Amino acid sequence: HLLFLFLMMLPIVANAEDVVEIDGIYYNLIFSKKSAEAVSNPSKYSGEVIIPETITYEGVEYSVTSIGICAFLGCSGLTSVTIPNSVTTIGYGAFMGCSGLTSVTIGNSVTSIDHNAFGDCGTLSDVYCYAKSVPSAQEGAFYKSYPKYIVLHVPASSVVAYKGTFPWDSFGSIVPITQEEETAIHNIENENSSDDGIYTLDGRKIEKLQKGVNIIRNGTGVKK
Numbered sequence: 027h028l029l030f031l032f033l034m035m036l037p038i039v040a041n042a043e044d045v046v047e048i049d050g051i052y053y054n055l056i057f058s059k060k061s062a063e064a065v066s067n068p069s070k071y072s073g074e075v076i077i078p079e080t081i082t083y084e085g086v087e088y089s090v091t092s093i094g095i096c097a098f099l100g101c102s103g104l105t106s107v108t109i110p111n112s113v114t115t116i117g118y119g120a121f122m123g124c125s126g127l128t129s130v131t132i133g134n135s136v137t138s139i140d141h142n143a144f145g146d147c148g149t150l151s152d153v154y155c156y157a158k159s160v161p162s163a164q165e166g167a168f169y170k171s172y173p174k175y176i177v178l179h180v181p182a183s184s185v186v187a188y189k190g191t192f193p194w195d196s197f198g199s200i201v202p203i204t205q206e207e208e209t210a211i212h213n214i215e216n217e218n219s220s221d222d223g224i225y226t227l228d229g230r231k232i233e234k235l236q237k238g239v240n241i242i243r244n245g246t247g248v249k250k
Contacts, residue, residue: 050067053088054094060089061089062081064092071104072103077090078110079110080112089112095140099123105127106127106128113132115137121147123145129153130150132157133156137159137162139163139164140167143163143164145166153197157180158183159184165192168193173197173198179201180201185201
């Protein structure tokens with residue numbers, strides 16, 4: 027019986043997890059896979075949140091690969107979120123009830139978005155999804171967020187695919203991400219890696235948001 031119990035515990039030990047807080051974001055660390063999952067903040071998230079591709083804890087680097095179930099549930103003070111290219115899955119109810127959320131940027135590696143992931147986000151106006159292969163999204167992924175009033179920005183080569191795939195086809199407007207936007211983000215991310223602030227598309231640093239597309243850098247990533 028003791029041997030049986032020991033064998034049953036092996037998977038648990040091998041995939042031991044721990045919740046840590048780094049730069050205001052909470053993560054569930056999966057030690058065996060060197061991966062991390064963004065999870066809920068006891069004090070709720072607010073403002074603009076940019077999730078990094080990797081985090082370092084006790085000298086070990088972890089890749090942020092998922093947004094956990096209900097991770098940002100009810101964070102009414104959250105206004106925008108950037109999900110990095112390292113993330114592949116967005117869990118059930120991840121951003122449900124984020125009533126102040128207006129803009130979402132989804133990285134190019136996301137393959138699945140669960141039910142209610144962006145449910146009841148009534149002020150959401152822009153979704154940038156950089157995945158060229160259309161992610162699998164549950165029917166209710168944007169439940170009660172009124173996608174017919176949301177502009178979906180996707181890679182130019184994938185516009186037709188998104189328009190022909192449910193539930194993405196329910197968005198009122200599906201437009202291509204411009205090469206200018208992609209180039210500007212790449213340049214600012216690489217050439218100004220240690221200089222936080224707000225930039226215009228031509229790389230000029232400004233003091234406050236202006237009309238049109240702005241790029242915001244906070245040391246862990248950039249967002250439009």
